Amino acid sequence: MKTQVAIIGAGPSGLLLGQLLHLQGIDNVILERRSGDYVLSRIRAGVLEQGMVDLLREANVDARMDEEGQPHHGVELAFDNRRVRIDLQALSGGKSVMIYGQTEVTRDLMEARAAVGATSLYEAENVQPHGLETDHPYVTxxxxxxxxxxxxxxxxxxDGFHGVxxxxxPADLLKVFERVYPFGWLGVLSETPPVSDELIYANHERGFALCSMRSKTRSxxxxxxxxxxxxxxxxxERFWDELKARLPEDVANQLITGPSIEKSIAPLRSFVAEPMQHGRLFLVGDAAHIVPPTGAKGLNLAASDVNTLYRLLVKVYKEGRTDLIERYSETCLRRVWKAERFSWWMTSILHKFSADEDFGRRIQQAELDYYTGSEAGRRTIAENYVGLPYETLE
Structure with missing residues (x-):
């Protein structure tokens, strides 16, 4: 077999890259070790930055997102039994976020790829890249x-954090930065209407809580x-009781509970691998970086990597700009580290840490009070939450 770009992994980042390249006439093949049904069964994030929404529109996979997705123009921070709304649109120059599940993004991209007959090979085992430092790499x-x-x-x-x-x-060329947090998120999906029209991030002495949604009927x-x-x-019952205890009273009183249809615990970590490329191999998304979910940046960071690589490859194939190849890693990493910082900051001010608890709790309260009480502070939160601009390659 022969193609121009081999893509390892059929998650949303691989599928999005493949769709964008296809629209530019750049041939690509996607290899995935799991089945298509397995890929679609993964429950993941659902907050899309403005930049990712725009990229999905460019990829011509926005029809169902526009019909079923929920644009959000604000987000709330809850602490000291009160709520403060961050007006994303007003504070970020008109930008917002879209609530649309990662599973649905993946489904739309799969259907678009199937419609044009592009090649995706599922249940491809023992995938292995070769010849990365040559002009003729290949994958077996x-x-x-x-x-x-x-x-x-x-x-x-x-192909994600655990991929090949x-x-x-080479180990002597790769530097890894990592922070593992001493707690996780217990998440519940339920067929109940959301308690609020917008996300609520809650800081409480018992620990962090988040009220999110997948649709108007699924929370x-x-x-x-x-x-x-x-x-x-x-x-x-234990979950709902604990959630209510951590929310402001007015929110807890409005919460509609019901049987869980999915329940899981996700560990939290910050992880970055540098560089994000080696020869003719480019790392995209979780293969190169992980963020704690507090800032809603995981899927969105993958999309920004896709944006950079897609535009780079278009310039390579259409303008012969092979000089840009060596700039992929440094371009991506500038945005990656800013998103890592924001995710770390959100995690730090909203979660309960056991070490130096009294002092740390006071610092959290001071941070929240300062940032929410200052227009400059609210603007900083807003511009990071909707997503920093994508860099251009010239």
Whole structure:
């Protein structure tokens, strides 16, 4: 087999990159070790930055998002039994976010790819890149009991934190930065109307809580739990009681509860691998970086990587700008570290930390009071939450 760009991973970042390249006439093949049904079964984030919404429109996969998604022009921070609204649109020059589940984004991209007959190979096993430092890289994999070679010009590693792509960068060239947080998020999905029209991030002495949603009839709620907690120890009743205890009274009184249809605990970590490229291999999304979900940046950071790589490859193929290849990593990392900072900051001011608890609690309260009480502070939160601008490559 032969293609121009081999894409490892059929999550939203790989599919989005493939769709954008296809629209520019750049041939690509996507390899995915899981089945398509498995990829669609993953429950993930649902807050899309303005930049990602615009990129999905450019990829011509915005029809269902516009019909079913929920534009949000604000977000609330709750602390000291009160709520402060951050007016995203007014404070960021008219930008907003879109509530539209990652599963739905993936579905739209899969359907768009199938409609044009682009090649996606699911259940491709033992995927392995080769020749990354040469002009003729290739990828081998096993499919239906046969070993297949895919020759290409470039390889995009969109295969997540546990994928093979990052492992292909020599250890002596790769530097890893990591912070693991001593707690996780217990999340519940329920067929209940959201308690609020906008997300509520709550700081409480018992721990963090988040009120989110997937649609007007489906809610997603989270509470901070110790890293040692087990899902099976949390009945629905216990979860709802704990969530209500952490929310302002007026919110708790309006909360509609119901049976959970999905329940899980997600660990929190900050992770960055540098560089994000090696020869003709480019790391995209979780393959290169992880953020705690507090700032709603994980999927959005992957989209910004896709934006950079897509525009770079268009210039390479249409203008011969191979000089831009070496700028991919530094361009992406500037935005990655700013998003890492914002996600770390949001995590730091909203969660309960055991160490130096009294002092830390006072600092959190002072931070929240200062940022929400100052227009400059609210503007800083807003411009980071809707997403910093994508960099251009000239």
């Amino acid at each position: 994999f096993e499919k239906d009991g046969e070993t297949v070679r895919l020759d290409c010009d470039y390889i995009a590693g969109c 792509s990052r492992q292909c960068i 997603r709620y989270y509470v901070q739990v110790a890293e040692t907690e087990k899902v099976e120890d949390w009945s629905d």
